[in-house]
Structure formats: structure tokens, C-alpha cells
Amino acid sequence: MTTALDLDATRRLLDGPPPPTVPGQLAxxxxxxxxxxxxxxxxxxxxxxxxxxxxxxxxxxxxxxxxRTAP
Known part of the structure; x- marks a missing residue:
């Protein structure tokens, strides 16, 4: 089971800004x-x-x- 501390840590991670580049992906x-x-x-x-x-x-x-019909 997940604990309240795990959920809080996950929420903080998701609320933060995304990384500048995603490794392994290329635009x-x-x-x-x-x-x-x-x-x-x-x-x-x-x-x-x-x-x-x-x-x-x-x-x-x-x-x-x-x-088309013939002329």
C-alpha cells in the first residue's frame, strides 16, 4: 500500500516544472x-x-x- 508520505512526494514531483529535455526523445x-x-x-x-x-x-x-459523360 502507498502511504501518505509517498503520495505527497509524488504530488510534489508532478507539480514541479518538466525537465528541459526528455532523454531518448528527439524533436x-x-x-x-x-x-x-x-x-x-x-x-x-x-x-x-x-x-x-x-x-x-x-x-x-x-x-x-x-x-464523366462523353462530350
Whole structure:
């Protein structure tokens, strides 16, 4: 069982400021995903994830395009 002294020590520890850095964790700047279609790559942003990779609206897979009527 925990005692009242253990609870007080834990409360004091939790009420204190956080450490300046957390050991073992690294903040990394990441770039947003870009369109993976084409050679060279399109690179457009924003994109949506598909099973074939990230694609912009212009390079959606064929089955996701809306139906079009012939002119």
C-alpha cells in the first residue's frame, strides 16, 4: 500500500516544472507529404493517401475519379 508520505512526494514531483529535455526523445521537423506521381515527381501539396502512395487531386487513381459523360 502507498502511504501518505509517498503520495505527497509524488504530488510534489508532478507539480514541479518538466525537465528541459526528455532523454531518448528527439524533436524532428517533418515536411508534409507530397504527390508521389510522375518522373520527376509532381510534388504538389495538399495530397491524400492512397494504396499507391500520396496523390494530389490531379493525379488521383482512376477508380476515384468521378464519372464523366462523353462530350
Amino acid at each position: 524532428v521537423d517533418t515536411e508534409p507529404p507530397r504527390c508521389e506521381h510522375g518522373n520527376p515527381r509532381c510534388g504538389a501539396v495538399p495530397v491524400r493517401p492512397y494504396p499507391c502512395g500520396y496523390r494530389c487531386d490531379q493525379h488521383q487513381p482512376a477508380r476515384t475519379h468521378p464519372y
